[in-house]
Amino acid sequence: MRRSPLLDRPDAAANPAGDLDAAVPARYEDPLREQNALSSGRAATALARDVVAVTGPDRLSWLNTLSSQELTRLTPGDGGAEALLLDAQGRITHALACVDDGEVLWLVTEAGRGAALAEFLESMRFMLRVEVAEREDVAVLAALGEGAVALEEAGRAAGAHLATWRDPWPGVVEGGTSYDVDVEGTHPGAGYRATWVLVRADAAGEVAQAFLAGTDQADGAASGGAGAAPGVPGRSLAGSLAWEALRVEAGRPRWGREADARTIPHELDWLRTAVHLHKGCYPGQETVARTLNLGRPPRRLTVLQLDGFTGQLPVPGAGVYLGERVVGTVTSVVRHVDYGPMALALLRRGVPADAPLTVEVTEADAADANAEEVGTAAAGAAGAEPIAVSRVDAAQELLVSPEGRAQASPAERPGAGLRGLPLRRDR
Known part of the structure; x- marks a missing residue:
């Protein structure tokens, strides 16, 4: 533009x-x-x-x-x-x-x-x-x-x-x-x-x-x-x-922030507004239908409420931790007038909704937190390797259920009733 x-x-x-x-x-x-x-x-x-x-x-x-x-x-x-x-x-x-x-x-x-x-x-x-x-x-x-x-x-x-x-x-x-x-x-x-x-x-x-x-x-x-x-x-x-x-x-996904090279619509809850489940064929429709009916999206978008008392904020791309294990990535970071520091993040689907999470803050991020404004773009010297200096606590506000099912998903996996039945051979 x-x-x-x-x-x-x-x-x-x-x-x-x-x-x-x-x-x-x-x-x-x-x-x-x-x-x-x-x-x-x-x-x-x-x-x-x-x-x-x-x-x-x-x-x-x-x-x-x-x-x-x-x-x-x-x-x-x-x-x-x-x-x-x-x-x-x-x-x-x-x-x-x-x-x-x-x-x-x-x-x-x-x-x-x-x-x-x-x-x-x-x-x-x-x-x-x-x-x-x-x-x-x-x-x-x-x-x-x-x-x-x-x-x-x-x-x-x-x-x-x-x-x-x-x-x-x-x-x-x-x-x-x-x-x-x-x-x-x-x-x-x-x-x-x-x-x-x-x-x-x-x-x-x-x-x-x-x-x-x-x-x-x-x-x-x-x-x-x-x-x-x-x-x-x-x-x-x-x-x-x-x-x-x-x-x-609002938990509203934006392609340039929340989507990466492997994002499917289910992970961002984008079947709400951007997918018609009953229209004719289109590229990718098989994955949309299969994930809805047979599987669960591997990741889920969530709102993170960040601890603002430290004065340090992460930037997009920062790792989200459950204990010492990386379970997701921050996609957007903002300062909200009522709720303070907030973020959107893509987490592994199975991360418990009430799990205590932390988000990594790098040396460049910590410097940005002292700047006049903190935007949603990563900062720091080009090509510089970020150095982790701390983490901030984060609490989830759910957008996509860890259950991994949509309102339109079948109650049970199609064909589940056939499991365990003896095979029949017609002579």
Whole structure:
């Protein structure tokens, strides 16, 4: 993606070079306050995402044969759908936010993945009536809750609105299922209502200004500083640090953070929103069905509440320990305004839910903890071998059950009733 024009704002602070979110602002002032503004629907943010456009009359039926989701039912204004592209072994290669406007199927993917996605789709086009193009002239802005309406209105006011995608997480969409069997309590993302608005990249700054200058229909007050009614906070912009903190709180997986070269959708509970279990064939479908019906995912995503008293934080890639045994890897690390240090981690499925865990902190991580802000990207000198200096305590908040079964999994393994029966030979 191209560098966001919001980085040119005088109050914008950049993410570190090489960070997944380097193309968008990390923060404007205080990322903790920005989290509150996002949560209340009074802030918008720029997301580091690539966009690919697919046109032509066969676009929906064609991508439907390649992806994990049923896409033929997409219609303009329906909020779109989420889909995954898998390899033959069922491992996730691309995660897509899909929205169709009647002429263009917009595919939003991870930052830096647009070219690879377009190249793959082009190789699968064959003789079908579709055209594929990476669109660096499109930017993605986002808001939570009621902020989505204001952001859409701002896009239209600036004449830059292209499409709107409504994140289905953490609901279970038609044809999906969840891996929360025996997980007690409400899902941590129950209140997470995210909306992505696609706009012309050259007008992203105008859209942001229109959002800031708009009228809040909830209280009728003009937002933004002097125009706000006394005691009523106005609209603001938020950086990637604030957005990521709320994403982690919601247990929402992100391909560029949580997926590695061997991740299958079940491990991240992505069958909730991105997989249709009853659609036609697609690459990787056999692994999806087999794991659901016959096996258990080898790993599971969990939220970790980290001990913040030491002032030390790990970074993605840090090992998670049960005693002296490594049982997982941290994928995202944030500071939450209410809950303090938090992380997402991929653990071995069988790690007990109440097990006392620790997370490794390296020398570079400890230095970062004393910096002004701690983001979600690993730091330290390039090529330097990290040196473990300590560990921080971590407690799990379950997303995927250690039981390893989905709500749609059969009660017992198919064919289990045949075990132990004598073989019959017909003469």
